[in-house]
Amino acid sequence: MTIEDLLLYCKVRFGEYKAQIFRLIKSKAGRVLHAGDSDKLEGLSLADLIAIMRGEVNTHENNHNLPHGETLAQLGGITKATFDQRAANYFPKDGVPISKLPAPTALPISGSSITVNASNIVYCGRKVAVPAQALALSGTVRQYIKITMSGQPPAYGIQYTLSTNPGEDIRNMIVGWVDYSNGSYVPTFFGSTRIGYAVISTTPRGLGIPTSAGSQAAPSSTNPGWYS
Numbered sequence: 001m002t003i004e005d006l007l008l009y010c011k012v013r014f015g016e017y018k019a020q021i022f023r024l025i026k027s028k029a030g031r032v033l034h035a036g037d038s039d040k041l042e043g044l045s046l047a048d049l050i051a052i053m054r055g056e057v058n059t060h061e062n063n064h065n066l067p068h069g070e071t072l073a074q075l076g077g078i079t080k081a082t083f084d085q086r087a088a089n090y091f092p093k094d095g096v097p098i099s100k101l102p103a104p105t106a107l108p109i110s111g112s113s114i115t116v117n118a119s120n121i122v123y124c125g126r127k128v129a130v131p132a133q134a135l136a137l138s139g140t141v142r143q144y145i146k147i148t149m150s151g152q153p154p155a156y157g158i159q160y161t162l163s164t165n166p167g168e169d170i171r172n173m174i175v176g177w178v179d180y181s182n183g184s185y186v187p188t189f190f191g192s193t194r195i196g197y198a199v200i201s202t203t204p205r206g207l208g209i210p211t212s213a214g215s216q217a218a219p220s221s222t223n224p225g226w227y228s
Contacts, residue, residue, distance in 0.1 A: 097124045097170070101147060103191040104130075104160070104175050112137045114178060114187060116145065116160045123149065123156070124170075133160035137178060137185055140164050145176040145189070170197045 060067065073079060078086075100122040107115040118132040130147060137143065143162050149171040150157035161172075168174055176189035193200045 097194075097196045099123050099173070099194045099197075101173060101175055101192050101194070103189045104145070105189065106187055109137070109178075109185050109187065112185075114185070121147065123158075126156075128156055128158055130158050130160065135160060135162040137162070137180070139180055141180055143178045143180075144174050145178065145187075146172050146174050148172050168197050173197055 102119060102121065104119050105117045107117065113134055113136055115132060115134045119130050121128055121130060135145070143164055144166055146161050146163055146168075148159055148161045160175075162178075163172075166174065173192075173194065175191070176187060179186045179188070
């Protein structure tokens, strides 16, 4: 037998063997469709696979913690340094110097000291918290309680101060006073709304000021809530 005869013999026998294997597979497995693959192959259905993929996509879409490590610049934004530089050219809140100072409160006077409680105010359009402050009183007939500002926005320094000087400016605004008479101190506090440091007064000016939509209130009246 030549080598060619041997190769031909092996090819024929292998072909018969392969055909038998295919026949056995077909007879046992039947025809498998995706709608019935759970029964045929004990695997996942098409609906199961779609649900898994949808869940993975939803999980990724709902991850807002930079899953790809992208930066604002890569998304077409600007850096914080650039934003801060440009923001300086926009109209600042302090360009409209309207302030609202509610009347403060204080603890009972103890000896020669008064502690003014913390409060929240609007200063030149910005919300600012004024911390509580203990103030030492003297025997002066009247001492003025002021809110005193320092620093630049938004890093204001702010505190209650006591002064015998009734003068005010944009950084020193009176919110009350303490009168001294016959060895006793009597505090008085009041709120105000201001443009700059000028108080918007409740004193009548001109004719009617509307306090409700569509009608005019009594001449020269102002809603009391504006000042508290």
